Amino acid sequence: MAANENVLIMDHVSYKYSPGTAYEVTALDDVSLTIKEGEFIGIIGHTGSGKSTLVQHLNGLMKATEGHVYFNGQDIYDKDYNMKNLRTQVGMVFQYPEHQLFETTVFEDVKFGPKNQGLSEEDQIKRAYEALELVKLPEEFFLASPFELSGGQKRRAAIAGVIAMKPSVLILDEPTAGLDPKGRDDVLSLISEMHEKRGDTVILVSHSMEDVANYVDRIIVMDTGKPVYDGTPSQVFANYKELEQMGLAAPAVTYVMNDLKDAGLDVATTATTVFEARDEILRMLNK
Amino acid sequence: MAFIKSKDLVHEYIRRDEEGNVESIQTALDHVNLNIEPGQFISILGHNGSGKSTFAKHINALLTPSEGMILVDGMNTSDEEYTFSVRQAAGMVFQNPDNQIIASVVDEDVAFGPENIGIPTDQIIERVENALKMVGMYKYKSHSPNKLSGGQKQRVAIAGVMAMEPKCIILDEPTAMLDPDGRADVLRAVHELNKLKHITVILITHYMEEVVDSDYVYVMEKGKIFMEGKPREIFKDVEKLKEHSLDVPQVTLLAHELKKAGVPLSDCILTRQELVDELVKIKKGGQI
Numbered sequence: 367m368a369a370n371e372n373v374l375i376m377d378h379v380s381y382k383y384s385p386g387t388a389y390e391v392t393a394l395d396d397v398s399l400t401i402k403e404g405e406f407i408g409i410i411g412h413t414g415s416g417k418s419t420l421v422q423h424l425n426g427l428m429k430a431t432e433g434h435v436y437f438n439g440q441d442i443y444d445k446d447y448n449m450k451n452l453r454t455q456v457g458m459v460f461q462y463p464e465h466q467l468f469e470t471t472v473f474e475d476v477k478f479g480p481k482n483q484g485l486s487e488e489d490q491i492k493r494a495y496e497a498l499e500l501v502k503l504p505e506e507f508f509l510a511s512p513f514e515l516s517g518g519q520k521r522r523a524a525i526a527g528v529i530a531m532k533p534s535v536l537i538l539d540e541p542t543a544g545l546d547p548k549g550r551d552d553v554l555s556l557i558s559e560m561h562e563k564r565g566d567t568v569i570l571v572s573h574s575m576e577d578v579a580n581y582v583d584r585i586i587v588m589d590t591g592k593p594v595y596d597g598t599p600s601q602v603f604a605n606y607k608e609l610e611q612m613g614l615a616a617p618a619v620t621y622v623m624n625d626l627k628d629a630g631l632d633v634a635t636t637a638t639t640v641f642e643a644r645d646e647i648l649r650m651l652n653k
Numbered sequence: 654m655a656f657i658k659s660k661d662l663v664h665e666y667i668r669r670d671e672e673g674n675v676e677s678i679q680t681a682l683d684h685v686n687l688n689i690e691p692g693q694f695i696s697i698l699g700h701n702g703s704g705k706s707t708f709a710k711h712i713n714a715l716l717t718p719s720e721g722m723i724l725v726d727g728m729n730t731s732d733e734e735y736t737f738s739v740r741q742a743a744g745m746v747f748q749n750p751d752n753q754i755i756a757s758v759v760d761e762d763v764a765f766g767p768e769n770i771g772i773p774t775d776q777i778i779e780r781v782e783n784a785l786k787m788v789g790m791y792k793y794k795s796h797s798p799n800k801l802s803g804g805q806k807q808r809v810a811i812a813g814v815m816a817m818e819p820k821c822i823i824l825d826e827p828t829a830m831l832d833p834d835g836r837a838d839v840l841r842a843v844h845e846l847n848k849l850k851h852i853t854v855i856l857i858t859h860y861m862e863e864v865v866d867s868d869y870v871y872v873m874e875k876g877k878i879f880m881e882g883k884p885r886e887i888f889k890d891v892e893k894l895k896e897h898s899l900d901v902p903q904v905t906l907l908a909h910e911l912k913k914a915g916v917p918l919s920d921c922i923l924t925r926q927e928l929v930d931e932l933v934k935i936k937k938g939g940q941i
Contacts, residue, residue: 412833516701543830544748546701547898551898614833615833618862619904622925622928622929625925629929630933631932631933644911648916651932
């Protein structure tokens, strides 16, 4: 496959809960978007904005009530489409993935995915080993019970379980929820490193603007079931006032830059990370 | 007199095998000494596993000391006679709102606490209404808690504690599972309780942004208090905080980076406004 080809396409996808009843709720409202191979995307939105519903359409866990989803050019709703294959190709790490660890040892747990793919025992072991190495779980924990690990380690083990299936698209739904700042930084830099090593497509669902701005190339903002902004972090956070009305916020440094500009200083307001802001302020001061 | 006074407080989690022999001892609190005055807004920061939640559980006698002692409103928590009075004096709100809500209607949930301590019905109704108003959830009083957002549920949980009319409220990572909106709502409600009702607040968190407005901050690590002071004093030492992988608010971090690059800013900047004002002054004064 050539680089930058469209991996996933959503074409006018809508999803309604309880359609045709008094409880009908539109969770996705005519969403069209394309995701290219190798992209690192952040999807943000407040609770109930449809971001989790959106990603669950990408690996066929939820079926659109209207519209189509294409993976590598094929309509995943075709009758003879291999859904099982799609789910190994588009790997999903759910919220609190450590709740899904169930085997007696970490190693067995990570092997479970490749085993279901029908790989030989030898390949399963190889895959599990590689995946655990990729998530940097120390070897002494490989044969430990998953329940003996710390919160951050459990999460790594759970991510390894998905990586072991070698998906070409990796979706993570709030991978840092409930972790402390160190655990959060560890998991995010791990995801970013793995993305660089594997060159896979990564979709990160989050409500932490700072996290997203620091790592991703493209941000999609969801509100009331629709993508309202789609672009680079600086493009998206330029709309910080509108984001606020949606119950979101831009990174704190974006506000600083805008405040400086309002105070009459000649600064660009596109900074979304501490280092970008520092460089821009230094440039302004030295002028 | 101090509302909470802990003296050489030690807590050990002891693991035993099937025969009851000690397998391992983990010291979660290691000689903690602190005094909290009534009406203060206190924050306790630290990593997972630093002992901050263990300490919180000592304040309302969910745990009692292995060594040393802790006095809450003058009552020794080790004395079983006081257990209920301690819990009435110090109410606790936990991290996950879904684990704390038990009734099927919001006002019934808030009434659960006062009912349990035998408050007469007419007073319960009054307490519930006041508590819900304080956290800005009064208009949801007849709703089902299931349909509320995380931040709203957490505020209902706080109202439930408030209806017991405690002197102190302990919040153990109350915003960890909330989105930015929900976090702001919960913090606003807690600050109001502190200011208007003079309730002593102990906020346990790992979000640095949330402690900026507190009166005093304790930072815990490995069961010990390793830094304490006013927020400004704590955040002055950006390098030390980073060394211990604690999070520093983005604005403070930006100010720190600018200072390192030679911009003459004051020592510890906590708010956006302070940073912007100083930068404007520097630019206009042509100090560079």
